Amino acid sequence: MAQRPLPLGQQVHALLKGSGQNAAQQHAVELGEPELFDRVQAVALEEPIPSFLHSALCAMSLPVRRPVDENAPIIRQDGQYTLAITPRPVLQRIDGQQQMRILGVPYGSLPRLVLIHIMTEAVRTRSRHIVLGSSFTDWMRRMGFRTISYGPRGSATLIRQQLDRLLACEWMIRWDNQNEKGDQEFAVKEVKLTNDYAGVNARSGGFSREILLTEGFFEHLREHAVPLDENAVRQLRDSATSLDLYTWLSYRLPRIAKNRTTLLSWNQLAVHFGNDGTNIRKFRQTIRDSWERQVSAVYPEAKAEFDTTAIRLYSSPAPLQRRPLRLVSVLPVETPREMPEGATPAAPDFLTAFRSAIGESNARHWLSDAVTEDTADGQMVFVGSRFRADYIRKTFDAEIRRAAVACGDAAPPTIGYRERVTR
Numbered sequence: 001m002a003q004r005p006l007p008l009g010q011q012v013h014a015l016l017k018g019s020g021q022n023a024a025q026q027h028a029v030e031l032g033e034p035e036l037f038d039r040v041q042a043v044a045l046e047e048p049i050p051s052f053l054h055s056a057l058c059a060m061s062l063p064v065r066r067p068v069d070e071n072a073p074i075i076r077q078d079g080q081y082t083l084a085i086t087p088r089p090v091l092q093r094i095d096g097q098q099q100m101r102i103l104g105v106p107y108g109s110l111p112r113l114v115l116i117h118i119m120t121e122a123v124r125t126r127s128r129h130i131v132l133g134s135s136f137t138d139w140m141r142r143m144g145f146r147t148i149s150y151g152p153r154g155s156a157t158l159i160r161q162q163l164d165r166l167l168a169c170e171w172m173i174r175w176d177n178q179n180e181k182g183d184q185e186f187a188v189k190e191v192k193l194t195n196d197y198a199g200v201n202a203r204s205g206g207f208s209r210e211i212l213l214t215e216g217f218f219e220h221l222r223e224h225a226v227p228l229d230e231n232a233v234r235q236l237r238d239s240a241t242s243l244d245l246y247t248w249l250s251y252r253l254p255r256i257a258k259n260r261t262t263l264l265s266w267n268q269l270a271v272h273f274g275n276d277g278t279n280i281r282k283f284r285q286t287i288r289d290s291w292e293r294q295v296s297a298v299y300p301e302a303k304a305e306f307d308t309t310a311i312r313l314y315s316s317p318a319p320l321q322r323r324p325l326r327l328v329s330v331l332p333v334e335t336p337r338e339m340p341e342g343a344t345p346a347a348p349d350f351l352t353a354f355r356s357a358i359g360e361s362n363a364r365h366w367l368s369d370a371v372t373e374d375t376a377d378g379q380m381v382f383v384g385s386r387f388r389a390d391y392i393r394k395t396f397d398a399e400i401r402r403a404a405v406a407c408g409d410a411a412p413p414t415i416g417y418r419e420r421v422t423r
Contacts, residue, residue, distance in 0.1 A: 009297025012040045039235045039297040047359035048320045049230035052123045058226045058251035061244040063107040070104030084172040103165045109240040111162040128213040160207045226251045229319040232298035242294040253316035262313040353403035379413040389417040
């Protein structure tokens with residue numbers, strides 16, 4: 001049997017890995033997809049940055065566009081599981097009067113980005129308390145929103161509207177099964193995303209929110225958080241369908257046993273993605289186009305086939321298991337200057353060696369405020385928050401030790417923190 005060709009994104013990735021940037025870029029141009037090279041390179045050359053989403057939302061998605069009936073519950077099914085998201089009325093001040101109002105269900109790419117950010121912060125900080133303020137704005141800029149615009153159609157206004165819709169919804173997860181006796185078993189878990197939330201809507205159009213996740217949702221999230229790569233999310237940020245396909249594959253593929261194939265019909269996939277099945281042909285074309293030109297570019301290890309008759313899924317590594325490509329430089333190598341006889345090369349300082357060990361992307365994210373100081377207890381590296389310090393110690397222990405060896409230090413420095421003072 002002839003081997004199936006790789007999807008377009010993975011073709012470009014394979015050339016980038018095997019033949020270099022010029023060959024990969026040329027192939028993308030020949031395919032008529034020059035932006036494909038930029039998407040591949042933006043992910044392939046960077047260390048993965050951990051992001052997270054609840055498995056129920058990876059398997060069963062929000063509406064892609066505004067529904068005809070915005071107040072109707074969203075109902076999605078995935079095998080034995082059913083997810084229902086129901087918009088509830090909230091008390092709002094309208095024309096000087098407090099009124100009950102149903103905001104409607106969230107839809108589009110923005111609430112997906114908001115959910116990924118909220119759940120990532122909860123998993124990273126191990127806290128139910130999430131503050132969407134300056135950190136959220138910074139994250140949106142990392143997502144590619146270079147200007148956070150205000151006004152009726154500004155990005156900040158649209159994000160705020162979708163966030164408020166999310167916070168007003170109730171969530172129900174139902175599990176159904178048939179036991180050995182033929183009896184129907186079921187379990188229902190009803191949760192809200194938040195217990196309470198407060199915020200400020202500035203006259204400029206800016207906003208901030210303080211969110212307290214419900215204990216039930218938070219504990220469920222901790223058990224069912226699916227790891228994603230922030231670099232990939234950034235490249236897909238404008239396409240709700242591509243985000244759905246990426247998060248769904250990130251959830252499904254690592255759970256498939258090796259040497260096994262999971263086979264799905266297009267009708268089954270349509271149920272996952274909330275398609276009513278009235279136009280499977282158009283749905284199939286949309287998914288295949290998203291896979292070829294976007295998702296395969298940012299998830300190069302994903303092994304899947306989307307042909308005209310069925311979908312085949314194969315065991316694949318999770319996105320965070322990927323290691324960045326190290327391309328050989330094509331620049332001429334400078335002849336090193338001769339060192340004086342008896343001299344030895346200067347060892348790098350610890351932070352320089354540590355930045356090199358964890359990669360440019362991680363260093364930019366986790367060491368942006370790091371400083372080294374000599375204290376009575378020895379050398380210490382201080383970062384700007386307790387979470388950063390804890391995360392660095394837990395995640396990069398091997399790199400810390402490797403950097404210390406490169407510097408000739410007898411022992412690695414202690415990683416501590418000092419809270420930044422804001423004025």
